[in-house]
Amino acid sequence: MPFAERSDARLYYDVHGEGYPLLLIMGVGGNIRWWGSGFVRRLAEKHTVIAFDNRGAGQSEADPAKPWTLEQMADDARAVLDAAGVGRAHVLGYSMGGMIAQELALRHPAAVASLVLAATSCGGPQMVQPDEVKQEMRSRPASVAERAEWYKRLFFPEAFRAKNEAYLQSAFRLLLRADMPEAVYQAQLDAVDRWRGSWERLPSLSCPALVMHGLEDRVLPYINGERLAYRIPGARLKLYAGCGHGFAMQAGSAVLRDVLAFLDGGGDGAGREG
Template sequence: MSRRSTLRKFLRLGHSGEPRQLGYRTSGTGEPLLLLHPIGLDGSWWSTYIELFSERFRVIAVDLPGHGASSPVRGPITLDGMARDVAAVLEAEKAGPAHVVGVSMGGMVAQHLALRQPRKVASMILCATAGSFADDVRPLLRERGMAARAGMAAVIEPTLERWFPPRARAAAVGQDCARTLAAADPGSWAACWAAIAELATLDRLGALDIPALVITGSADITTAPTAAEALARALPDARLVIVPGAWHMGVFEDPKRFVAAFADFLERNSGDYGAVVPAREPPFVVLSDK
């Protein structure tokens, strides 16, 4: 496999009147593949996926508002507002419709992008994410954001405990995650958690005529498999996949198992894609296939 170069780019935005910057990475050629990261991380966490999928796709990995090279969030923000910014990147790149992959908060933004501009979305991979929360959970999500009001140090360990099994917290992936979280902007963290707490897309997803892969780990304690099941039921054309033993950040902890599921789905839903990972026994379990 040849290593393709990755370009760092920046887009100036001013939807709310104040100029802002959105950072993103591009690599490869072909159908657009848009990658959206979880809260607290950034587009650099997709490096394994960029290297693999840029062989066949034009990969675009965005730093969502308040993350990575993008401007900090100053004031309230919504998931729909993030989706609007992501749509602006696709416009700037003259890319679309795109296959959209979103993990956790990135999966929520992906849903809003599809609802806002369905013609820009060729297919969706919604990983370790949800479409709504119980009313009694929403205040707890806001508090996760407010817990960083004295600095990110207070939220690192609780976040790692939700995202990774003990062995991974002590491994390189856990330590890398701790460093990324430590460097995150506390105000952006709080604003994004407040946006997550307002998530409510389930009753609107039935209008989408877009193929979707809903995938999560069986050991995810942050967004349990029941949340993935609800998403898959709400989407008219969804495949539900459970990765045995994977936690919330399994997509970055053990990429090979998720790459296999992503590649299988993309092979079914893109024009001329050849499987990246041939596997006689896929390391995932398909629970439903509409």
């Protein structure tokens, strides 16, 4: 199995497909499985898709007792690219992964051809998140069955849950088979909380950017996406009606279409809205 070795972490990654490289960075609580095999397979029809488990998640290893930072996790992502022999890639980050992606582009601009920022935020004082959601994020249920219900309530609007209960039950049964230890989950949330944010630095980004957000996102309301798109020069914004934090599961076909259209739109395979 391929691993990227760092002094304080061992990062598992896998590679699919051929074409211009695309790095996927997952959010809090997730691992490689959370991208969905169909989503990765479709992206891999046109791109070399590199997905990895964040430190401590999935098959990656790191000590959560030592405080982590998003800057450190951005350097993890760069280490994965180096281990895969990739000097420059498109980067798609989801939720916390989108924050890591921003930090990667700011710390290692030569490594990032374009950014796709999904259901994420610039962090810091400009990040908008209701206090009750912050508390809910910190109190993840212990049992797998309760945790599945908790994720569904957090990630999806009630109307979607009511129509897709069987699908969601099956999906989370698979996703939670390899769930992360609580200490790792809390360490990820701590890293998000201590991040200084990117707001002041975003105007310095020169790579094309696509910002994607669900209009009914409870975890990170869509104003976070609007602020990112406003702050990043030339960024394109796509909003998905009726979708929550798990918008890629709700609107999978549209999301894939929009991501691929952006990546293949020109200039190193990346497109801007003109």
